[in-house]
Amino acid sequence: MIYTVTMNPSIDYHVWIKTMVEGTIHQAQKEWKTAGGKGINVSKVLRNLGSVSVALGFVGGFTGSFIRQQLDQDGIEHRFIPVTQDSRMNIKIKAERETDLSGVSPLIPKVAINELMDQLDHLTSDDFLVLAGSVPASVPADIYRIIMQRMNQLGVRVILDAKGAALDNALAERPFLIKPNHYELGELFGASVETTEEAVHYGRRALDLGATNVIVSMAGQGAVFVNREKAFAAQFPKQQAVNSIGAGDSMVAGFLYAYTRGQQVKEAFQLAVAAGSTTAISEGFCTPEKIEAFLPHITITEL
Numbered sequence: 509m510i511y512t513v514t515m516n517p518s519i520d521y522h523v524w525i526k527t528m529v530e531g532t533i534h535q536a537q538k539e540w541k542t543a544g545g546k547g548i549n550v551s552k553v554l555r556n557l558g559s560v561s562v563a564l565g566f567v568g569g570f571t572g573s574f575i576r577q578q579l580d581q582d583g584i585e586h587r588f589i590p591v592t593q594d595s596r597m598n599i600k601i602k603a604e605r606e607t608d609l610s611g612v613s614p615l616i617p618k619v620a621i622n623e624l625m626d627q628l629d630h631l632t633s634d635d636f637l638v639l640a641g642s643v644p645a646s647v648p649a650d651i652y653r654i655i656m657q658r659m660n661q662l663g664v665r666v667i668l669d670a671k672g673a674a675l676d677n678a679l680a681e682r683p684f685l686i687k688p689n690h691y692e693l694g695e696l697f698g699a700s701v702e703t704t705e706e707a708v709h710y711g712r713r714a715l716d717l718g719a720t721n722v723i724v725s726m727a728g729q730g731a732v733f734v735n736r737e738k739a740f741a742a743q744f745p746k747q748q749a750v751n752s753i754g755a756g757d758s759m760v761a762g763f764l765y766a767y768t769r770g771q772q773v774k775e776a777f778q779l780a781v782a783a784g785s786t787t788a789i790s791e792g793f794c795t796p797e798k799i800e801a802f803l804p805h806i807t808i809t810e811l
């Protein structure tokens with residue numbers, strides 16, 4: 509089974525305006541509201557692809573009820589732990605460029621964290637665990653490292669999609685896969701990662717720190733995969749992004765979907781890129797049909 513953990517779920521409020529001008533009133537042209545957070549997005553894309561997963565994490569208040577309802581409607585199993593304060597709302601403003609405003613996270617009491625740990629202690633070596641997204645301020649900053657130490661004892665493979673300290677301090681626990689974007693990878697090493705060569709170089713340094721497989725996403729410029737045996741670069745024709753929110757999460761889901769069906773890392777990487785790109789160039793998340801149509805446009809080069 510695949511489990512996803514979203515420590516900090518949200519309602520994502522996507523809103524389209526013509527032009528953003530600071531200090532003025534804007535009239536929305538279009539809007540939609542979805543249950544968000546990186547782990548939840550991974551569960552949604554896995555569901556689109558036909559894979560079952562269980563969504564875990566903390567939700568609270570009226571926003572938390574919305575998140576639960578949406579997952580119910582989508583047919584995604586969830587075992588969220590209730591908290592008292594409202595789950596956050598994240599605003600995604602689409603004008604000439606995308607601007608994000610992430611809301612304040614609810615307080616997560618220690619008892620809720622212990623409950624999550626109890627849930628995770630039931631996982632087995634057949635399971636994959638996705639730890640994705642930010643950690644609320646009330647949760648220990650090294651929670652991913654702590655979870656991974658426990659998961660290593662159980663033989664659970666962990667996919668870690670985090671940045672900053674949450675990524676840095678968990679790498680030594682040997683995540684099965686990490687998927688930083690090129691800024692996040694650069695931040696890890698105090699470097700700038702702009703080119704394929706730099707992504708491969710710093711991706712390999714992440715292997716030295718403990719990661720088993722690394723995907724470096726580079727938005728419209730492509731992506732890189734490295735592990736101890738292989739290195740690949742993915743290229744695709746330049747496209748106008750329509751909604752890049754969740755493109756990275758789609759990559760994680762695409763890789764996991766293919767890998768758990770016995771595909772080799774090269775094919776899993778290619779599917780990851782197709783899933784990320786078709787999410788980025790569509791209004792909603794990727795679908796199997798869109799992925800199928802996009803796959804032939806991806807060139808994978810072994811490095």
Ligand SMILES: Nc1ncnc2c1ncn2[C@@H]1O[C@H](COP(=O)(O)OP(=O)(O)OP(=O)(O)O)[C@@H](O)[C@H]1O
Nearest residue numbers: 689725726727728731749754755756757784785788
């Ligand atoms: N303009 C684009 N055209 C085609 N594919 C794109 C475009 N932008 C993003 N992608 C695809 O999405 C993948 C992930 O994008 P990105 O590097 O922005 O991830 P991210 O920063 O983790 O995203 P997020 O956190 O919003 O989910 C890229 O590797 C690429 O496959």
Ligand SMILES: O=P(O)(O)OC[C@@]1(O)O[C@H](CO)[C@@H](O)[C@@H]1O
Nearest residue numbers: 518544545546598641642753754
């Ligand atoms: O603040 P975090 O947890 O890092 O990211 C949260 C978030 O921006 O990530 C998802 C897209 O990847 C959105 O659904 C959600 O709003």
